[in-house]
Amino acid sequence: RDKPIRMWGSAEPEATVQVRLAELNGITKADQHGTWSLELEALPANAEGTTLSVTSNSETIEYQDVIIGDVWILGGQSNMEDELENVYHGDMEVASANHPNIRLMTIPQVASPQPLSNFARINEYNSWTGRYEQKGGWFCCTPETVHRFSAIGYIFGRRLHLVSGIPIGLIDTAWGGTTVEAWTSRDMLKTVDGAHPLLAEWDAKIEDYDTEASLQERIDHWKKDTERRKKEGKSPNPKPTEPDQDPASDRNNPGASFNGMIVPYADFNLRGAIFNQGYNNALGDARPKLYARVFKAMIQDWRRAFQNEAMPFGIISLTAGGNPQIYQNFEISMIDAGPFIREGQYKAWQELENVGFASAYDQQVPWYHPHKKVELGERIARWALHTQYGQTQLGWQPGICKELENRGNHLILIFDRAVRVHDGRPFEGFAIAGEDQHFYPAKAEFVVVGQDEHGRDRNDEQKLKIWSPMVLKPKAVRYAWARNPIGNAVNSQHHERIIPIPSFRTDDWDWPEAPFDAAGLDAKNAHNHQLHQMRQQAEAWVKKRIIEEAKEILKATEGSSK
Numbered sequence: 001r002d003k004p005i006r007m008w009g010s011a012e013p014e015a016t017v018q019v020r021l022a023e024l025n026g027i028t029k030a031d032q033h034g035t036w037s038l039e040l041e042a043l044p045a046n047a048e049g050t051t052l053s054v055t056s057n058s059e060t061i062e063y064q065d066v067i068i069g070d071v072w073i074l075g076g077q078s079n080m081e082d083e084l085e086n087v088y089h090g091d092m093e094v095a096s097a098n099h100p101n102i103r104l105m106t107i108p109q110v111a112s113p114q115p116l117s118n119f120a121r122i123n124e125y126n127s128w129t130g131r132y133e134q135k136g137g138w139f140c141c142t143p144e145t146v147h148r149f150s151a152i153g154y155i156f157g158r159r160l161h162l163v164s165g166i167p168i169g170l171i172d173t174a175w176g177g178t179t180v181e182a183w184t185s186r187d188m189l190k191t192v193d194g195a196h197p198l199l200a201e202w203d204a205k206i207e208d209y210d211t212e213a214s215l216q217e218r219i220d221h222w223k224k225d226t227e228r229r230k231k232e233g234k235s236p237n238p239k240p241t242e243p244d245q246d247p248a249s250d251r252n253n254p255g256a257s258f259n260g261m262i263v264p265y266a267d268f269n270l271r272g273a274i275f276n277q278g279y280n281n282a283l284g285d286a287r288p289k290l291y292a293r294v295f296k297a298m299i300q301d302w303r304r305a306f307q308n309e310a311m312p313f314g315i316i317s318l319t320a321g322g323n324p325q326i327y328q329n330f331e332i333s334m335i336d337a338g339p340f341i342r343e344g345q346y347k348a349w350q351e352l353e354n355v356g357f358a359s360a361y362d363q364q365v366p367w368y369h370p371h372k373k374v375e376l377g378e379r380i381a382r383w384a385l386h387t388q389y390g391q392t393q394l395g396w397q398p399g400i401c402k403e404l405e406n407r408g409n410h411l412i413l414i415f416d417r418a419v420r421v422h423d424g425r426p427f428e429g430f431a432i433a434g435e436d437q438h439f440y441p442a443k444a445e446f447v448v449v450g451q452d453e454h455g456r457d458r459n460d461e462q463k464l465k466i467w468s469p470m471v472l473k474p475k476a477v478r479y480a481w482a483r484n485p486i487g488n489a490v491n492s493q494h495h496e497r498i499i500p501i502p503s504f505r506t507d508d509w510d511w512p513e514a515p516f517d518a519a520g521l522d523a524k525n526a527h528n529h530q531l532h533q534m535r536q537q538a539e540a541w542v543k544k545r546i547i548e549e550a551k552e553i554l555k556a557t558e559g560s561s562k
Helices: 090-095 151-164 196-208 211-231 256-261 288-305 338-351 374-388 521-561
Strands: 005-010 016-021 024-029 035-040 046-056 059-068 070-076 099-106 122-126 131-135 139-141 168-172 272-276 313-316 355-358 401-406 411-415 419-421 430-433 443-451 457-467 476-479 489-491
Touching: 005 016, 016 035, 024 035, 070 151, 090 151, 099 131, 099 151, 151 168, 151 272, 151 374, 272 374, 288 313, 288 338, 313 338, 313 374, 338 355, 355 374, 419 457, 430 457
Parallel strands: 070 168, 070 272, 099 168, 272 313, 313 355
Antiparallel strands: 005 035, 016 024, 016 046, 046 059, 099 139, 122 131, 401 411, 411 457, 419 489, 430 476, 443 457
């Protein structure tokens, strides 16, 4: 709405093409390859369906019930894909999803080494669910069409529509198991410091790939497996007939998902994008510093692709996953690349204009597909409604730690707004360390600045005192610093107590970047050994802390008995 309407397609070479939409009329001529495009004047939002017709050489194609509104794309990996019917409250959302002015489209999952110009309308098989799903076309939002759609995306779009009344189109372009590099063009990646070894690594895989050798390797493996199964009295698996995935069309070949699932409709005049990703960049080969640079570049890349340098882009940070952090595994849980990946997403929000951010770490289920997605869609909708739809009464920005003061035996954190806990308990999730980098669970309380007329403490709710009796000379604080972390700090404003404080750290003790193949096997082994040592150290720290805590309890008990 309110922007020029770009249209494109194919016809006979050099044929005249006429397009009619409502009262608009456009005429152009196809080039020698039959490709054509044109731009119609902007139209305001309109929920009354109209007809779009395209005519060339006496042949006319008509599209009925076309409405004018805002279109958002939904990017990322499987946590953005996660279907509405699978999430908590999803059954209620599906049952009430009668919204004729919300339109849904899911892009077929295709990766390509070269930019594609189109995508198919297909009935695509989903190996996760064992079902076929219609993709590549628009559907009106009904319980029958939305149940397999992105949960985060639907909740986001539903809220925008209910508040604004504007028709909303949602394009799900997510693909499970993808890295951030998959969604960034090769041209952009070539400009990112540190990305060249990754490109070289994939180029070597592509060059070395041999179809016949790949199939033979699978057959050889099948033969060995068949012998084993026969000895165990089991039936053999089917003999392979296809080679392994060609690396060139692998979803994680850098730029390949971008080429297959973003470029084909990059001429579309979008309103914006939301994005939830990070898991596949937080595995054993994690490189958080490179991730931060690529993530920022990816946002700029999408904006250039859609010809809008200020295109709104909403970030939903890496979701929680795995076993929850508890005090018995506190230090061990912190040895994880996940929070460093979240940090890269946070930095993109801080460094780029017109970008939103919503934390996801608190929506916890001990699995890498936590089915608490409704709250995430609502959080990122707050950002869009506030910044794009004039609903400035809706808060969305989380409290940010702006400053650290060292007071000798404790630290003071200063936030940009008042904070509190969402559950009435003491603050949890803060960790404090000295020079040895052993992060102990920390106590956190508001800084007292005086007393009221009744003699009660007056707190500065923008300042927290952080300390531990076991860290006498503290240097650094981390908060919610685990894949599935402890943490209960939120904004203090009444309606914003569902907005978590993002995970953060005040130190520069970075996660070790995984080496690339070019560094050699010795470098990779050394990296794995370093991670193993970090985990062993954390296990030792847990045991040490528990003993120290027991001694503190005994000391306090003895003191009180005297």
